[in-house]
Amino acid sequence: MTRGKTFIVSGPSGVGKSTVLKALMEKRKNLYFSISATTREVREGEVDGIHYHFISVDEFRDWIARDEFLEYAEYVGNFYGTPKKFVDAAMDRGDDVILDIEVQGTLQVCAKRPETVRIFIAPPSWEELERRLTGRGTNTPEDIQSRLLRAKVEFQTADTYDYFVINDSVENAVRELDAIITAEHCKPADRMEIIRGK
Ligand code: ADP
Ligand code: 5GP
Secondary structure (H helix, E strand, O other), X not given: OOOOOEEEEEOOOOOOHHHHHHHHHHHOOOEEEOOOEEOOOOOOOOOEOOOEXXXXXXXXXXHHHOOOXXXXXXXXXXXXXXXHHHHHHHHHOOOEEEEEOOHHHXXXXXXHOOOOEEXXXXXXXXXXXXXXXXXXXXXXXXXXXXXXXXXHHHHOOHHHOOEEEEOOOHXXXXXXXXXXXHHHOOOHHHHHXXXXXX
């Protein structure tokens, strides 16, 4: 058995990351979605412990003090962080890990673990992104404007990622993500290790 790999998926809020990743998890086995901790409010339809660990700012500070995070960042007024131990446990049992995190967190993870694969997901257009954010019906107009502004800043960093996927249709985006993960497992170093281990 080889150790799993970590894949970061970043992209504007509302681009469809959760939707696409849910479909990818159904298609692909041995994939562990890292559940982040956040101080933001629960949205309708979200479940504590499934979509996020919803914690208070004080609890978040405790987690930082206990060095529980692989990375953490502030995003549009709230804190978000990746609990380290579940990521490591998943990789140790051979599962690939998906981190749905923003750009600052990506920089932190890649500074510590440069082998991490970075995938940027973009909308087919800015108009479509605004439509999706509005259509989701879970954000206030002010929050949507903050997220769109942040999206345009983050988009400038997209060329530092290893892959770029356009979420025009969920089916296409899932097919490309699936192909990227498969390709990353076809690197000579990994494949040769498997053969050497036999
Ligand atoms: P994110 O996790 O990136 O914030 P969501 O997965 O919540 O985004 O998607 C935002 C909205 O866009 C949802 O209403 C979702 O149903 C819709 N959506 C996602 N992917 C597509 C797509 N390819 N085409 C049209 N609508 C989409
Ligand atoms: P949302 O509030 O829409 O769920 O997420 C807002 C942003 O926070 C998204 O860009 C998402 O990728 C990012 N995010 C979610 N969890 C984490 C995390 O653990 N760390 C970091 N750095 N960003 C996160």
